[in-house]
Amino acid sequence: MKTRDRIKFILSVFLIFFVSYVLLFGIVVGDYQVKPLSKVVKLGLDLKGGVYVEEEIVDKNVSKDTVERTRDLIELRVNSLGVSEPVVAITGSNRIRVEIPGIYDPKAALEQIGRTGKLRFVGPNNDEILTGKDVKDAVVSVDQRTNAPVVQLKLNQEGAKKFAEATKKYLGKQIAIYMDDELISAPTVRDVIPNGEAIITGSRNVEEAKRLAGIIKSGALPVKLYPATIRAIGPSLGAEAIPTSLKAATIGIILVMLFMLVYYKIPGFIADLALIVYMIITALIFTVVLKTTLTLPGIAGLLLSIGMAVDANVLIFERIKEELRLGKSLRTAIDAGFKRAFSSILDSNITTLIAGFVLYFVGTGAVKGFALTLIIGVLSSMFTAITVTRFLLKSFVNSGWITNSKFYGA
Structure with missing residues (x-):
């Protein structure tokens, strides 16, 4: 014992x-x-230094879905800065907190966060096929055959015409989707789409599909933002x-x-x-x-x-x-x-x-x-x-x- x-x-x-x-x-x-x-x-902003911004949504009575889409778009732009471990989070009902470590210029950060943005569908030859103004709607659904989440894309009349020509031209090839200069998806054209209704596959889960649909649907920031708090924190602290x-x-x-x-x-x-x-x-x-x-x-x-x-x-x-x-x-x-x-x-x-x-x-x-x-x-x-x-x-x-x-x- x-x-x-x-x-x-x-x-x-x-x-x-x-x-x-x-x-x-x-x-x-x-x-x-x-x-x-x-x-x-991971070190916080107060230890590593950087820029702290709280963006307030000016529009009244915005939906939770709109706030989340705004957060996703801001996160996409912050990630394009190439910084490590940024934080983009919803605070309260109408504010989005952004912490960008390693960048100490608040003006440059605000320009990146709040600019209008541009959604583009680009062909293999780098030619612009569609822009955000051609998109009518984007919603998440489930593929009945695979049970995988997909994004259903609906285009307006002008967009449907341009997309029909592009899918015919690039059948079997990829059409890339960019928000600003950030690649968000690159689906392969499997059929000619004449009616302006397409399905984008490849999302790993419903959350990823929702994020993609939200970005495509917005095309740009869906609300007007006001920088309620701006703070630059030096690395010396x-x-x-x-x-x-x-x-x-x-x-x-x-x-x-x-x-x-x-x-x-x-x-x-x-x-x-x-x-x-x-x-x-x-x-x-x-x-x-x-x-x-x-x-x-x-x-x-x-x-x-x-x-x-x-x-x-x-x-x-x-x-x-x-x-x-x-x-x-x-x-x-x-x-x-x-x-x-x-x-x-x-x-x-x-x-x-x-x-x-x-x-x-x-x-x-x-x-x-x-x-x-x-x-x-x-x-x-x-x-x-x-x-x-x-x-x-x-x-x-x-x-x-x-x-x-x-x-x-x-």
């Missing part, structure tokens, strides 16, 4: 430190490479904030770990291991699962959650100390400590979660980022305290290495 528990504990500790090493420094095994977190994490935050995080983690180790001895050492697991889980959730962009408020939330992560362990260990002082055995005291502390842990974390959810759903921008970090941090800390700490502590006690209750706070 002792041997099995010793093996479990040693393997657990080895796994914790191995995963920590991989996340910090990466690893290469043959042709497979795992990059370190520093190269995977991130250059200062990242090293400072890393230094603060390192000092904070070391101090917390030293306190737990000195004050609680063996349970403190176990809590330090659980804290490392907490940081691993949180990092993986943010970078791999949610692929969240790291911002300054997010860093603040992470630093706060690291300090809060040991709160549950403190409650548990104090309960264990009380049980040991009553003369109970080590194993009985540990079981009772976890059981008695659970309600207190649950109550304190639920109140924090309520505050976090209120901030997330009511707040915007930076407040949302802080709230999301706090929520994930609280949930991760509860998991590590209740399950990881308990597993490691019981494995260590059952191993029989140290059984003197003085090393457990008695």
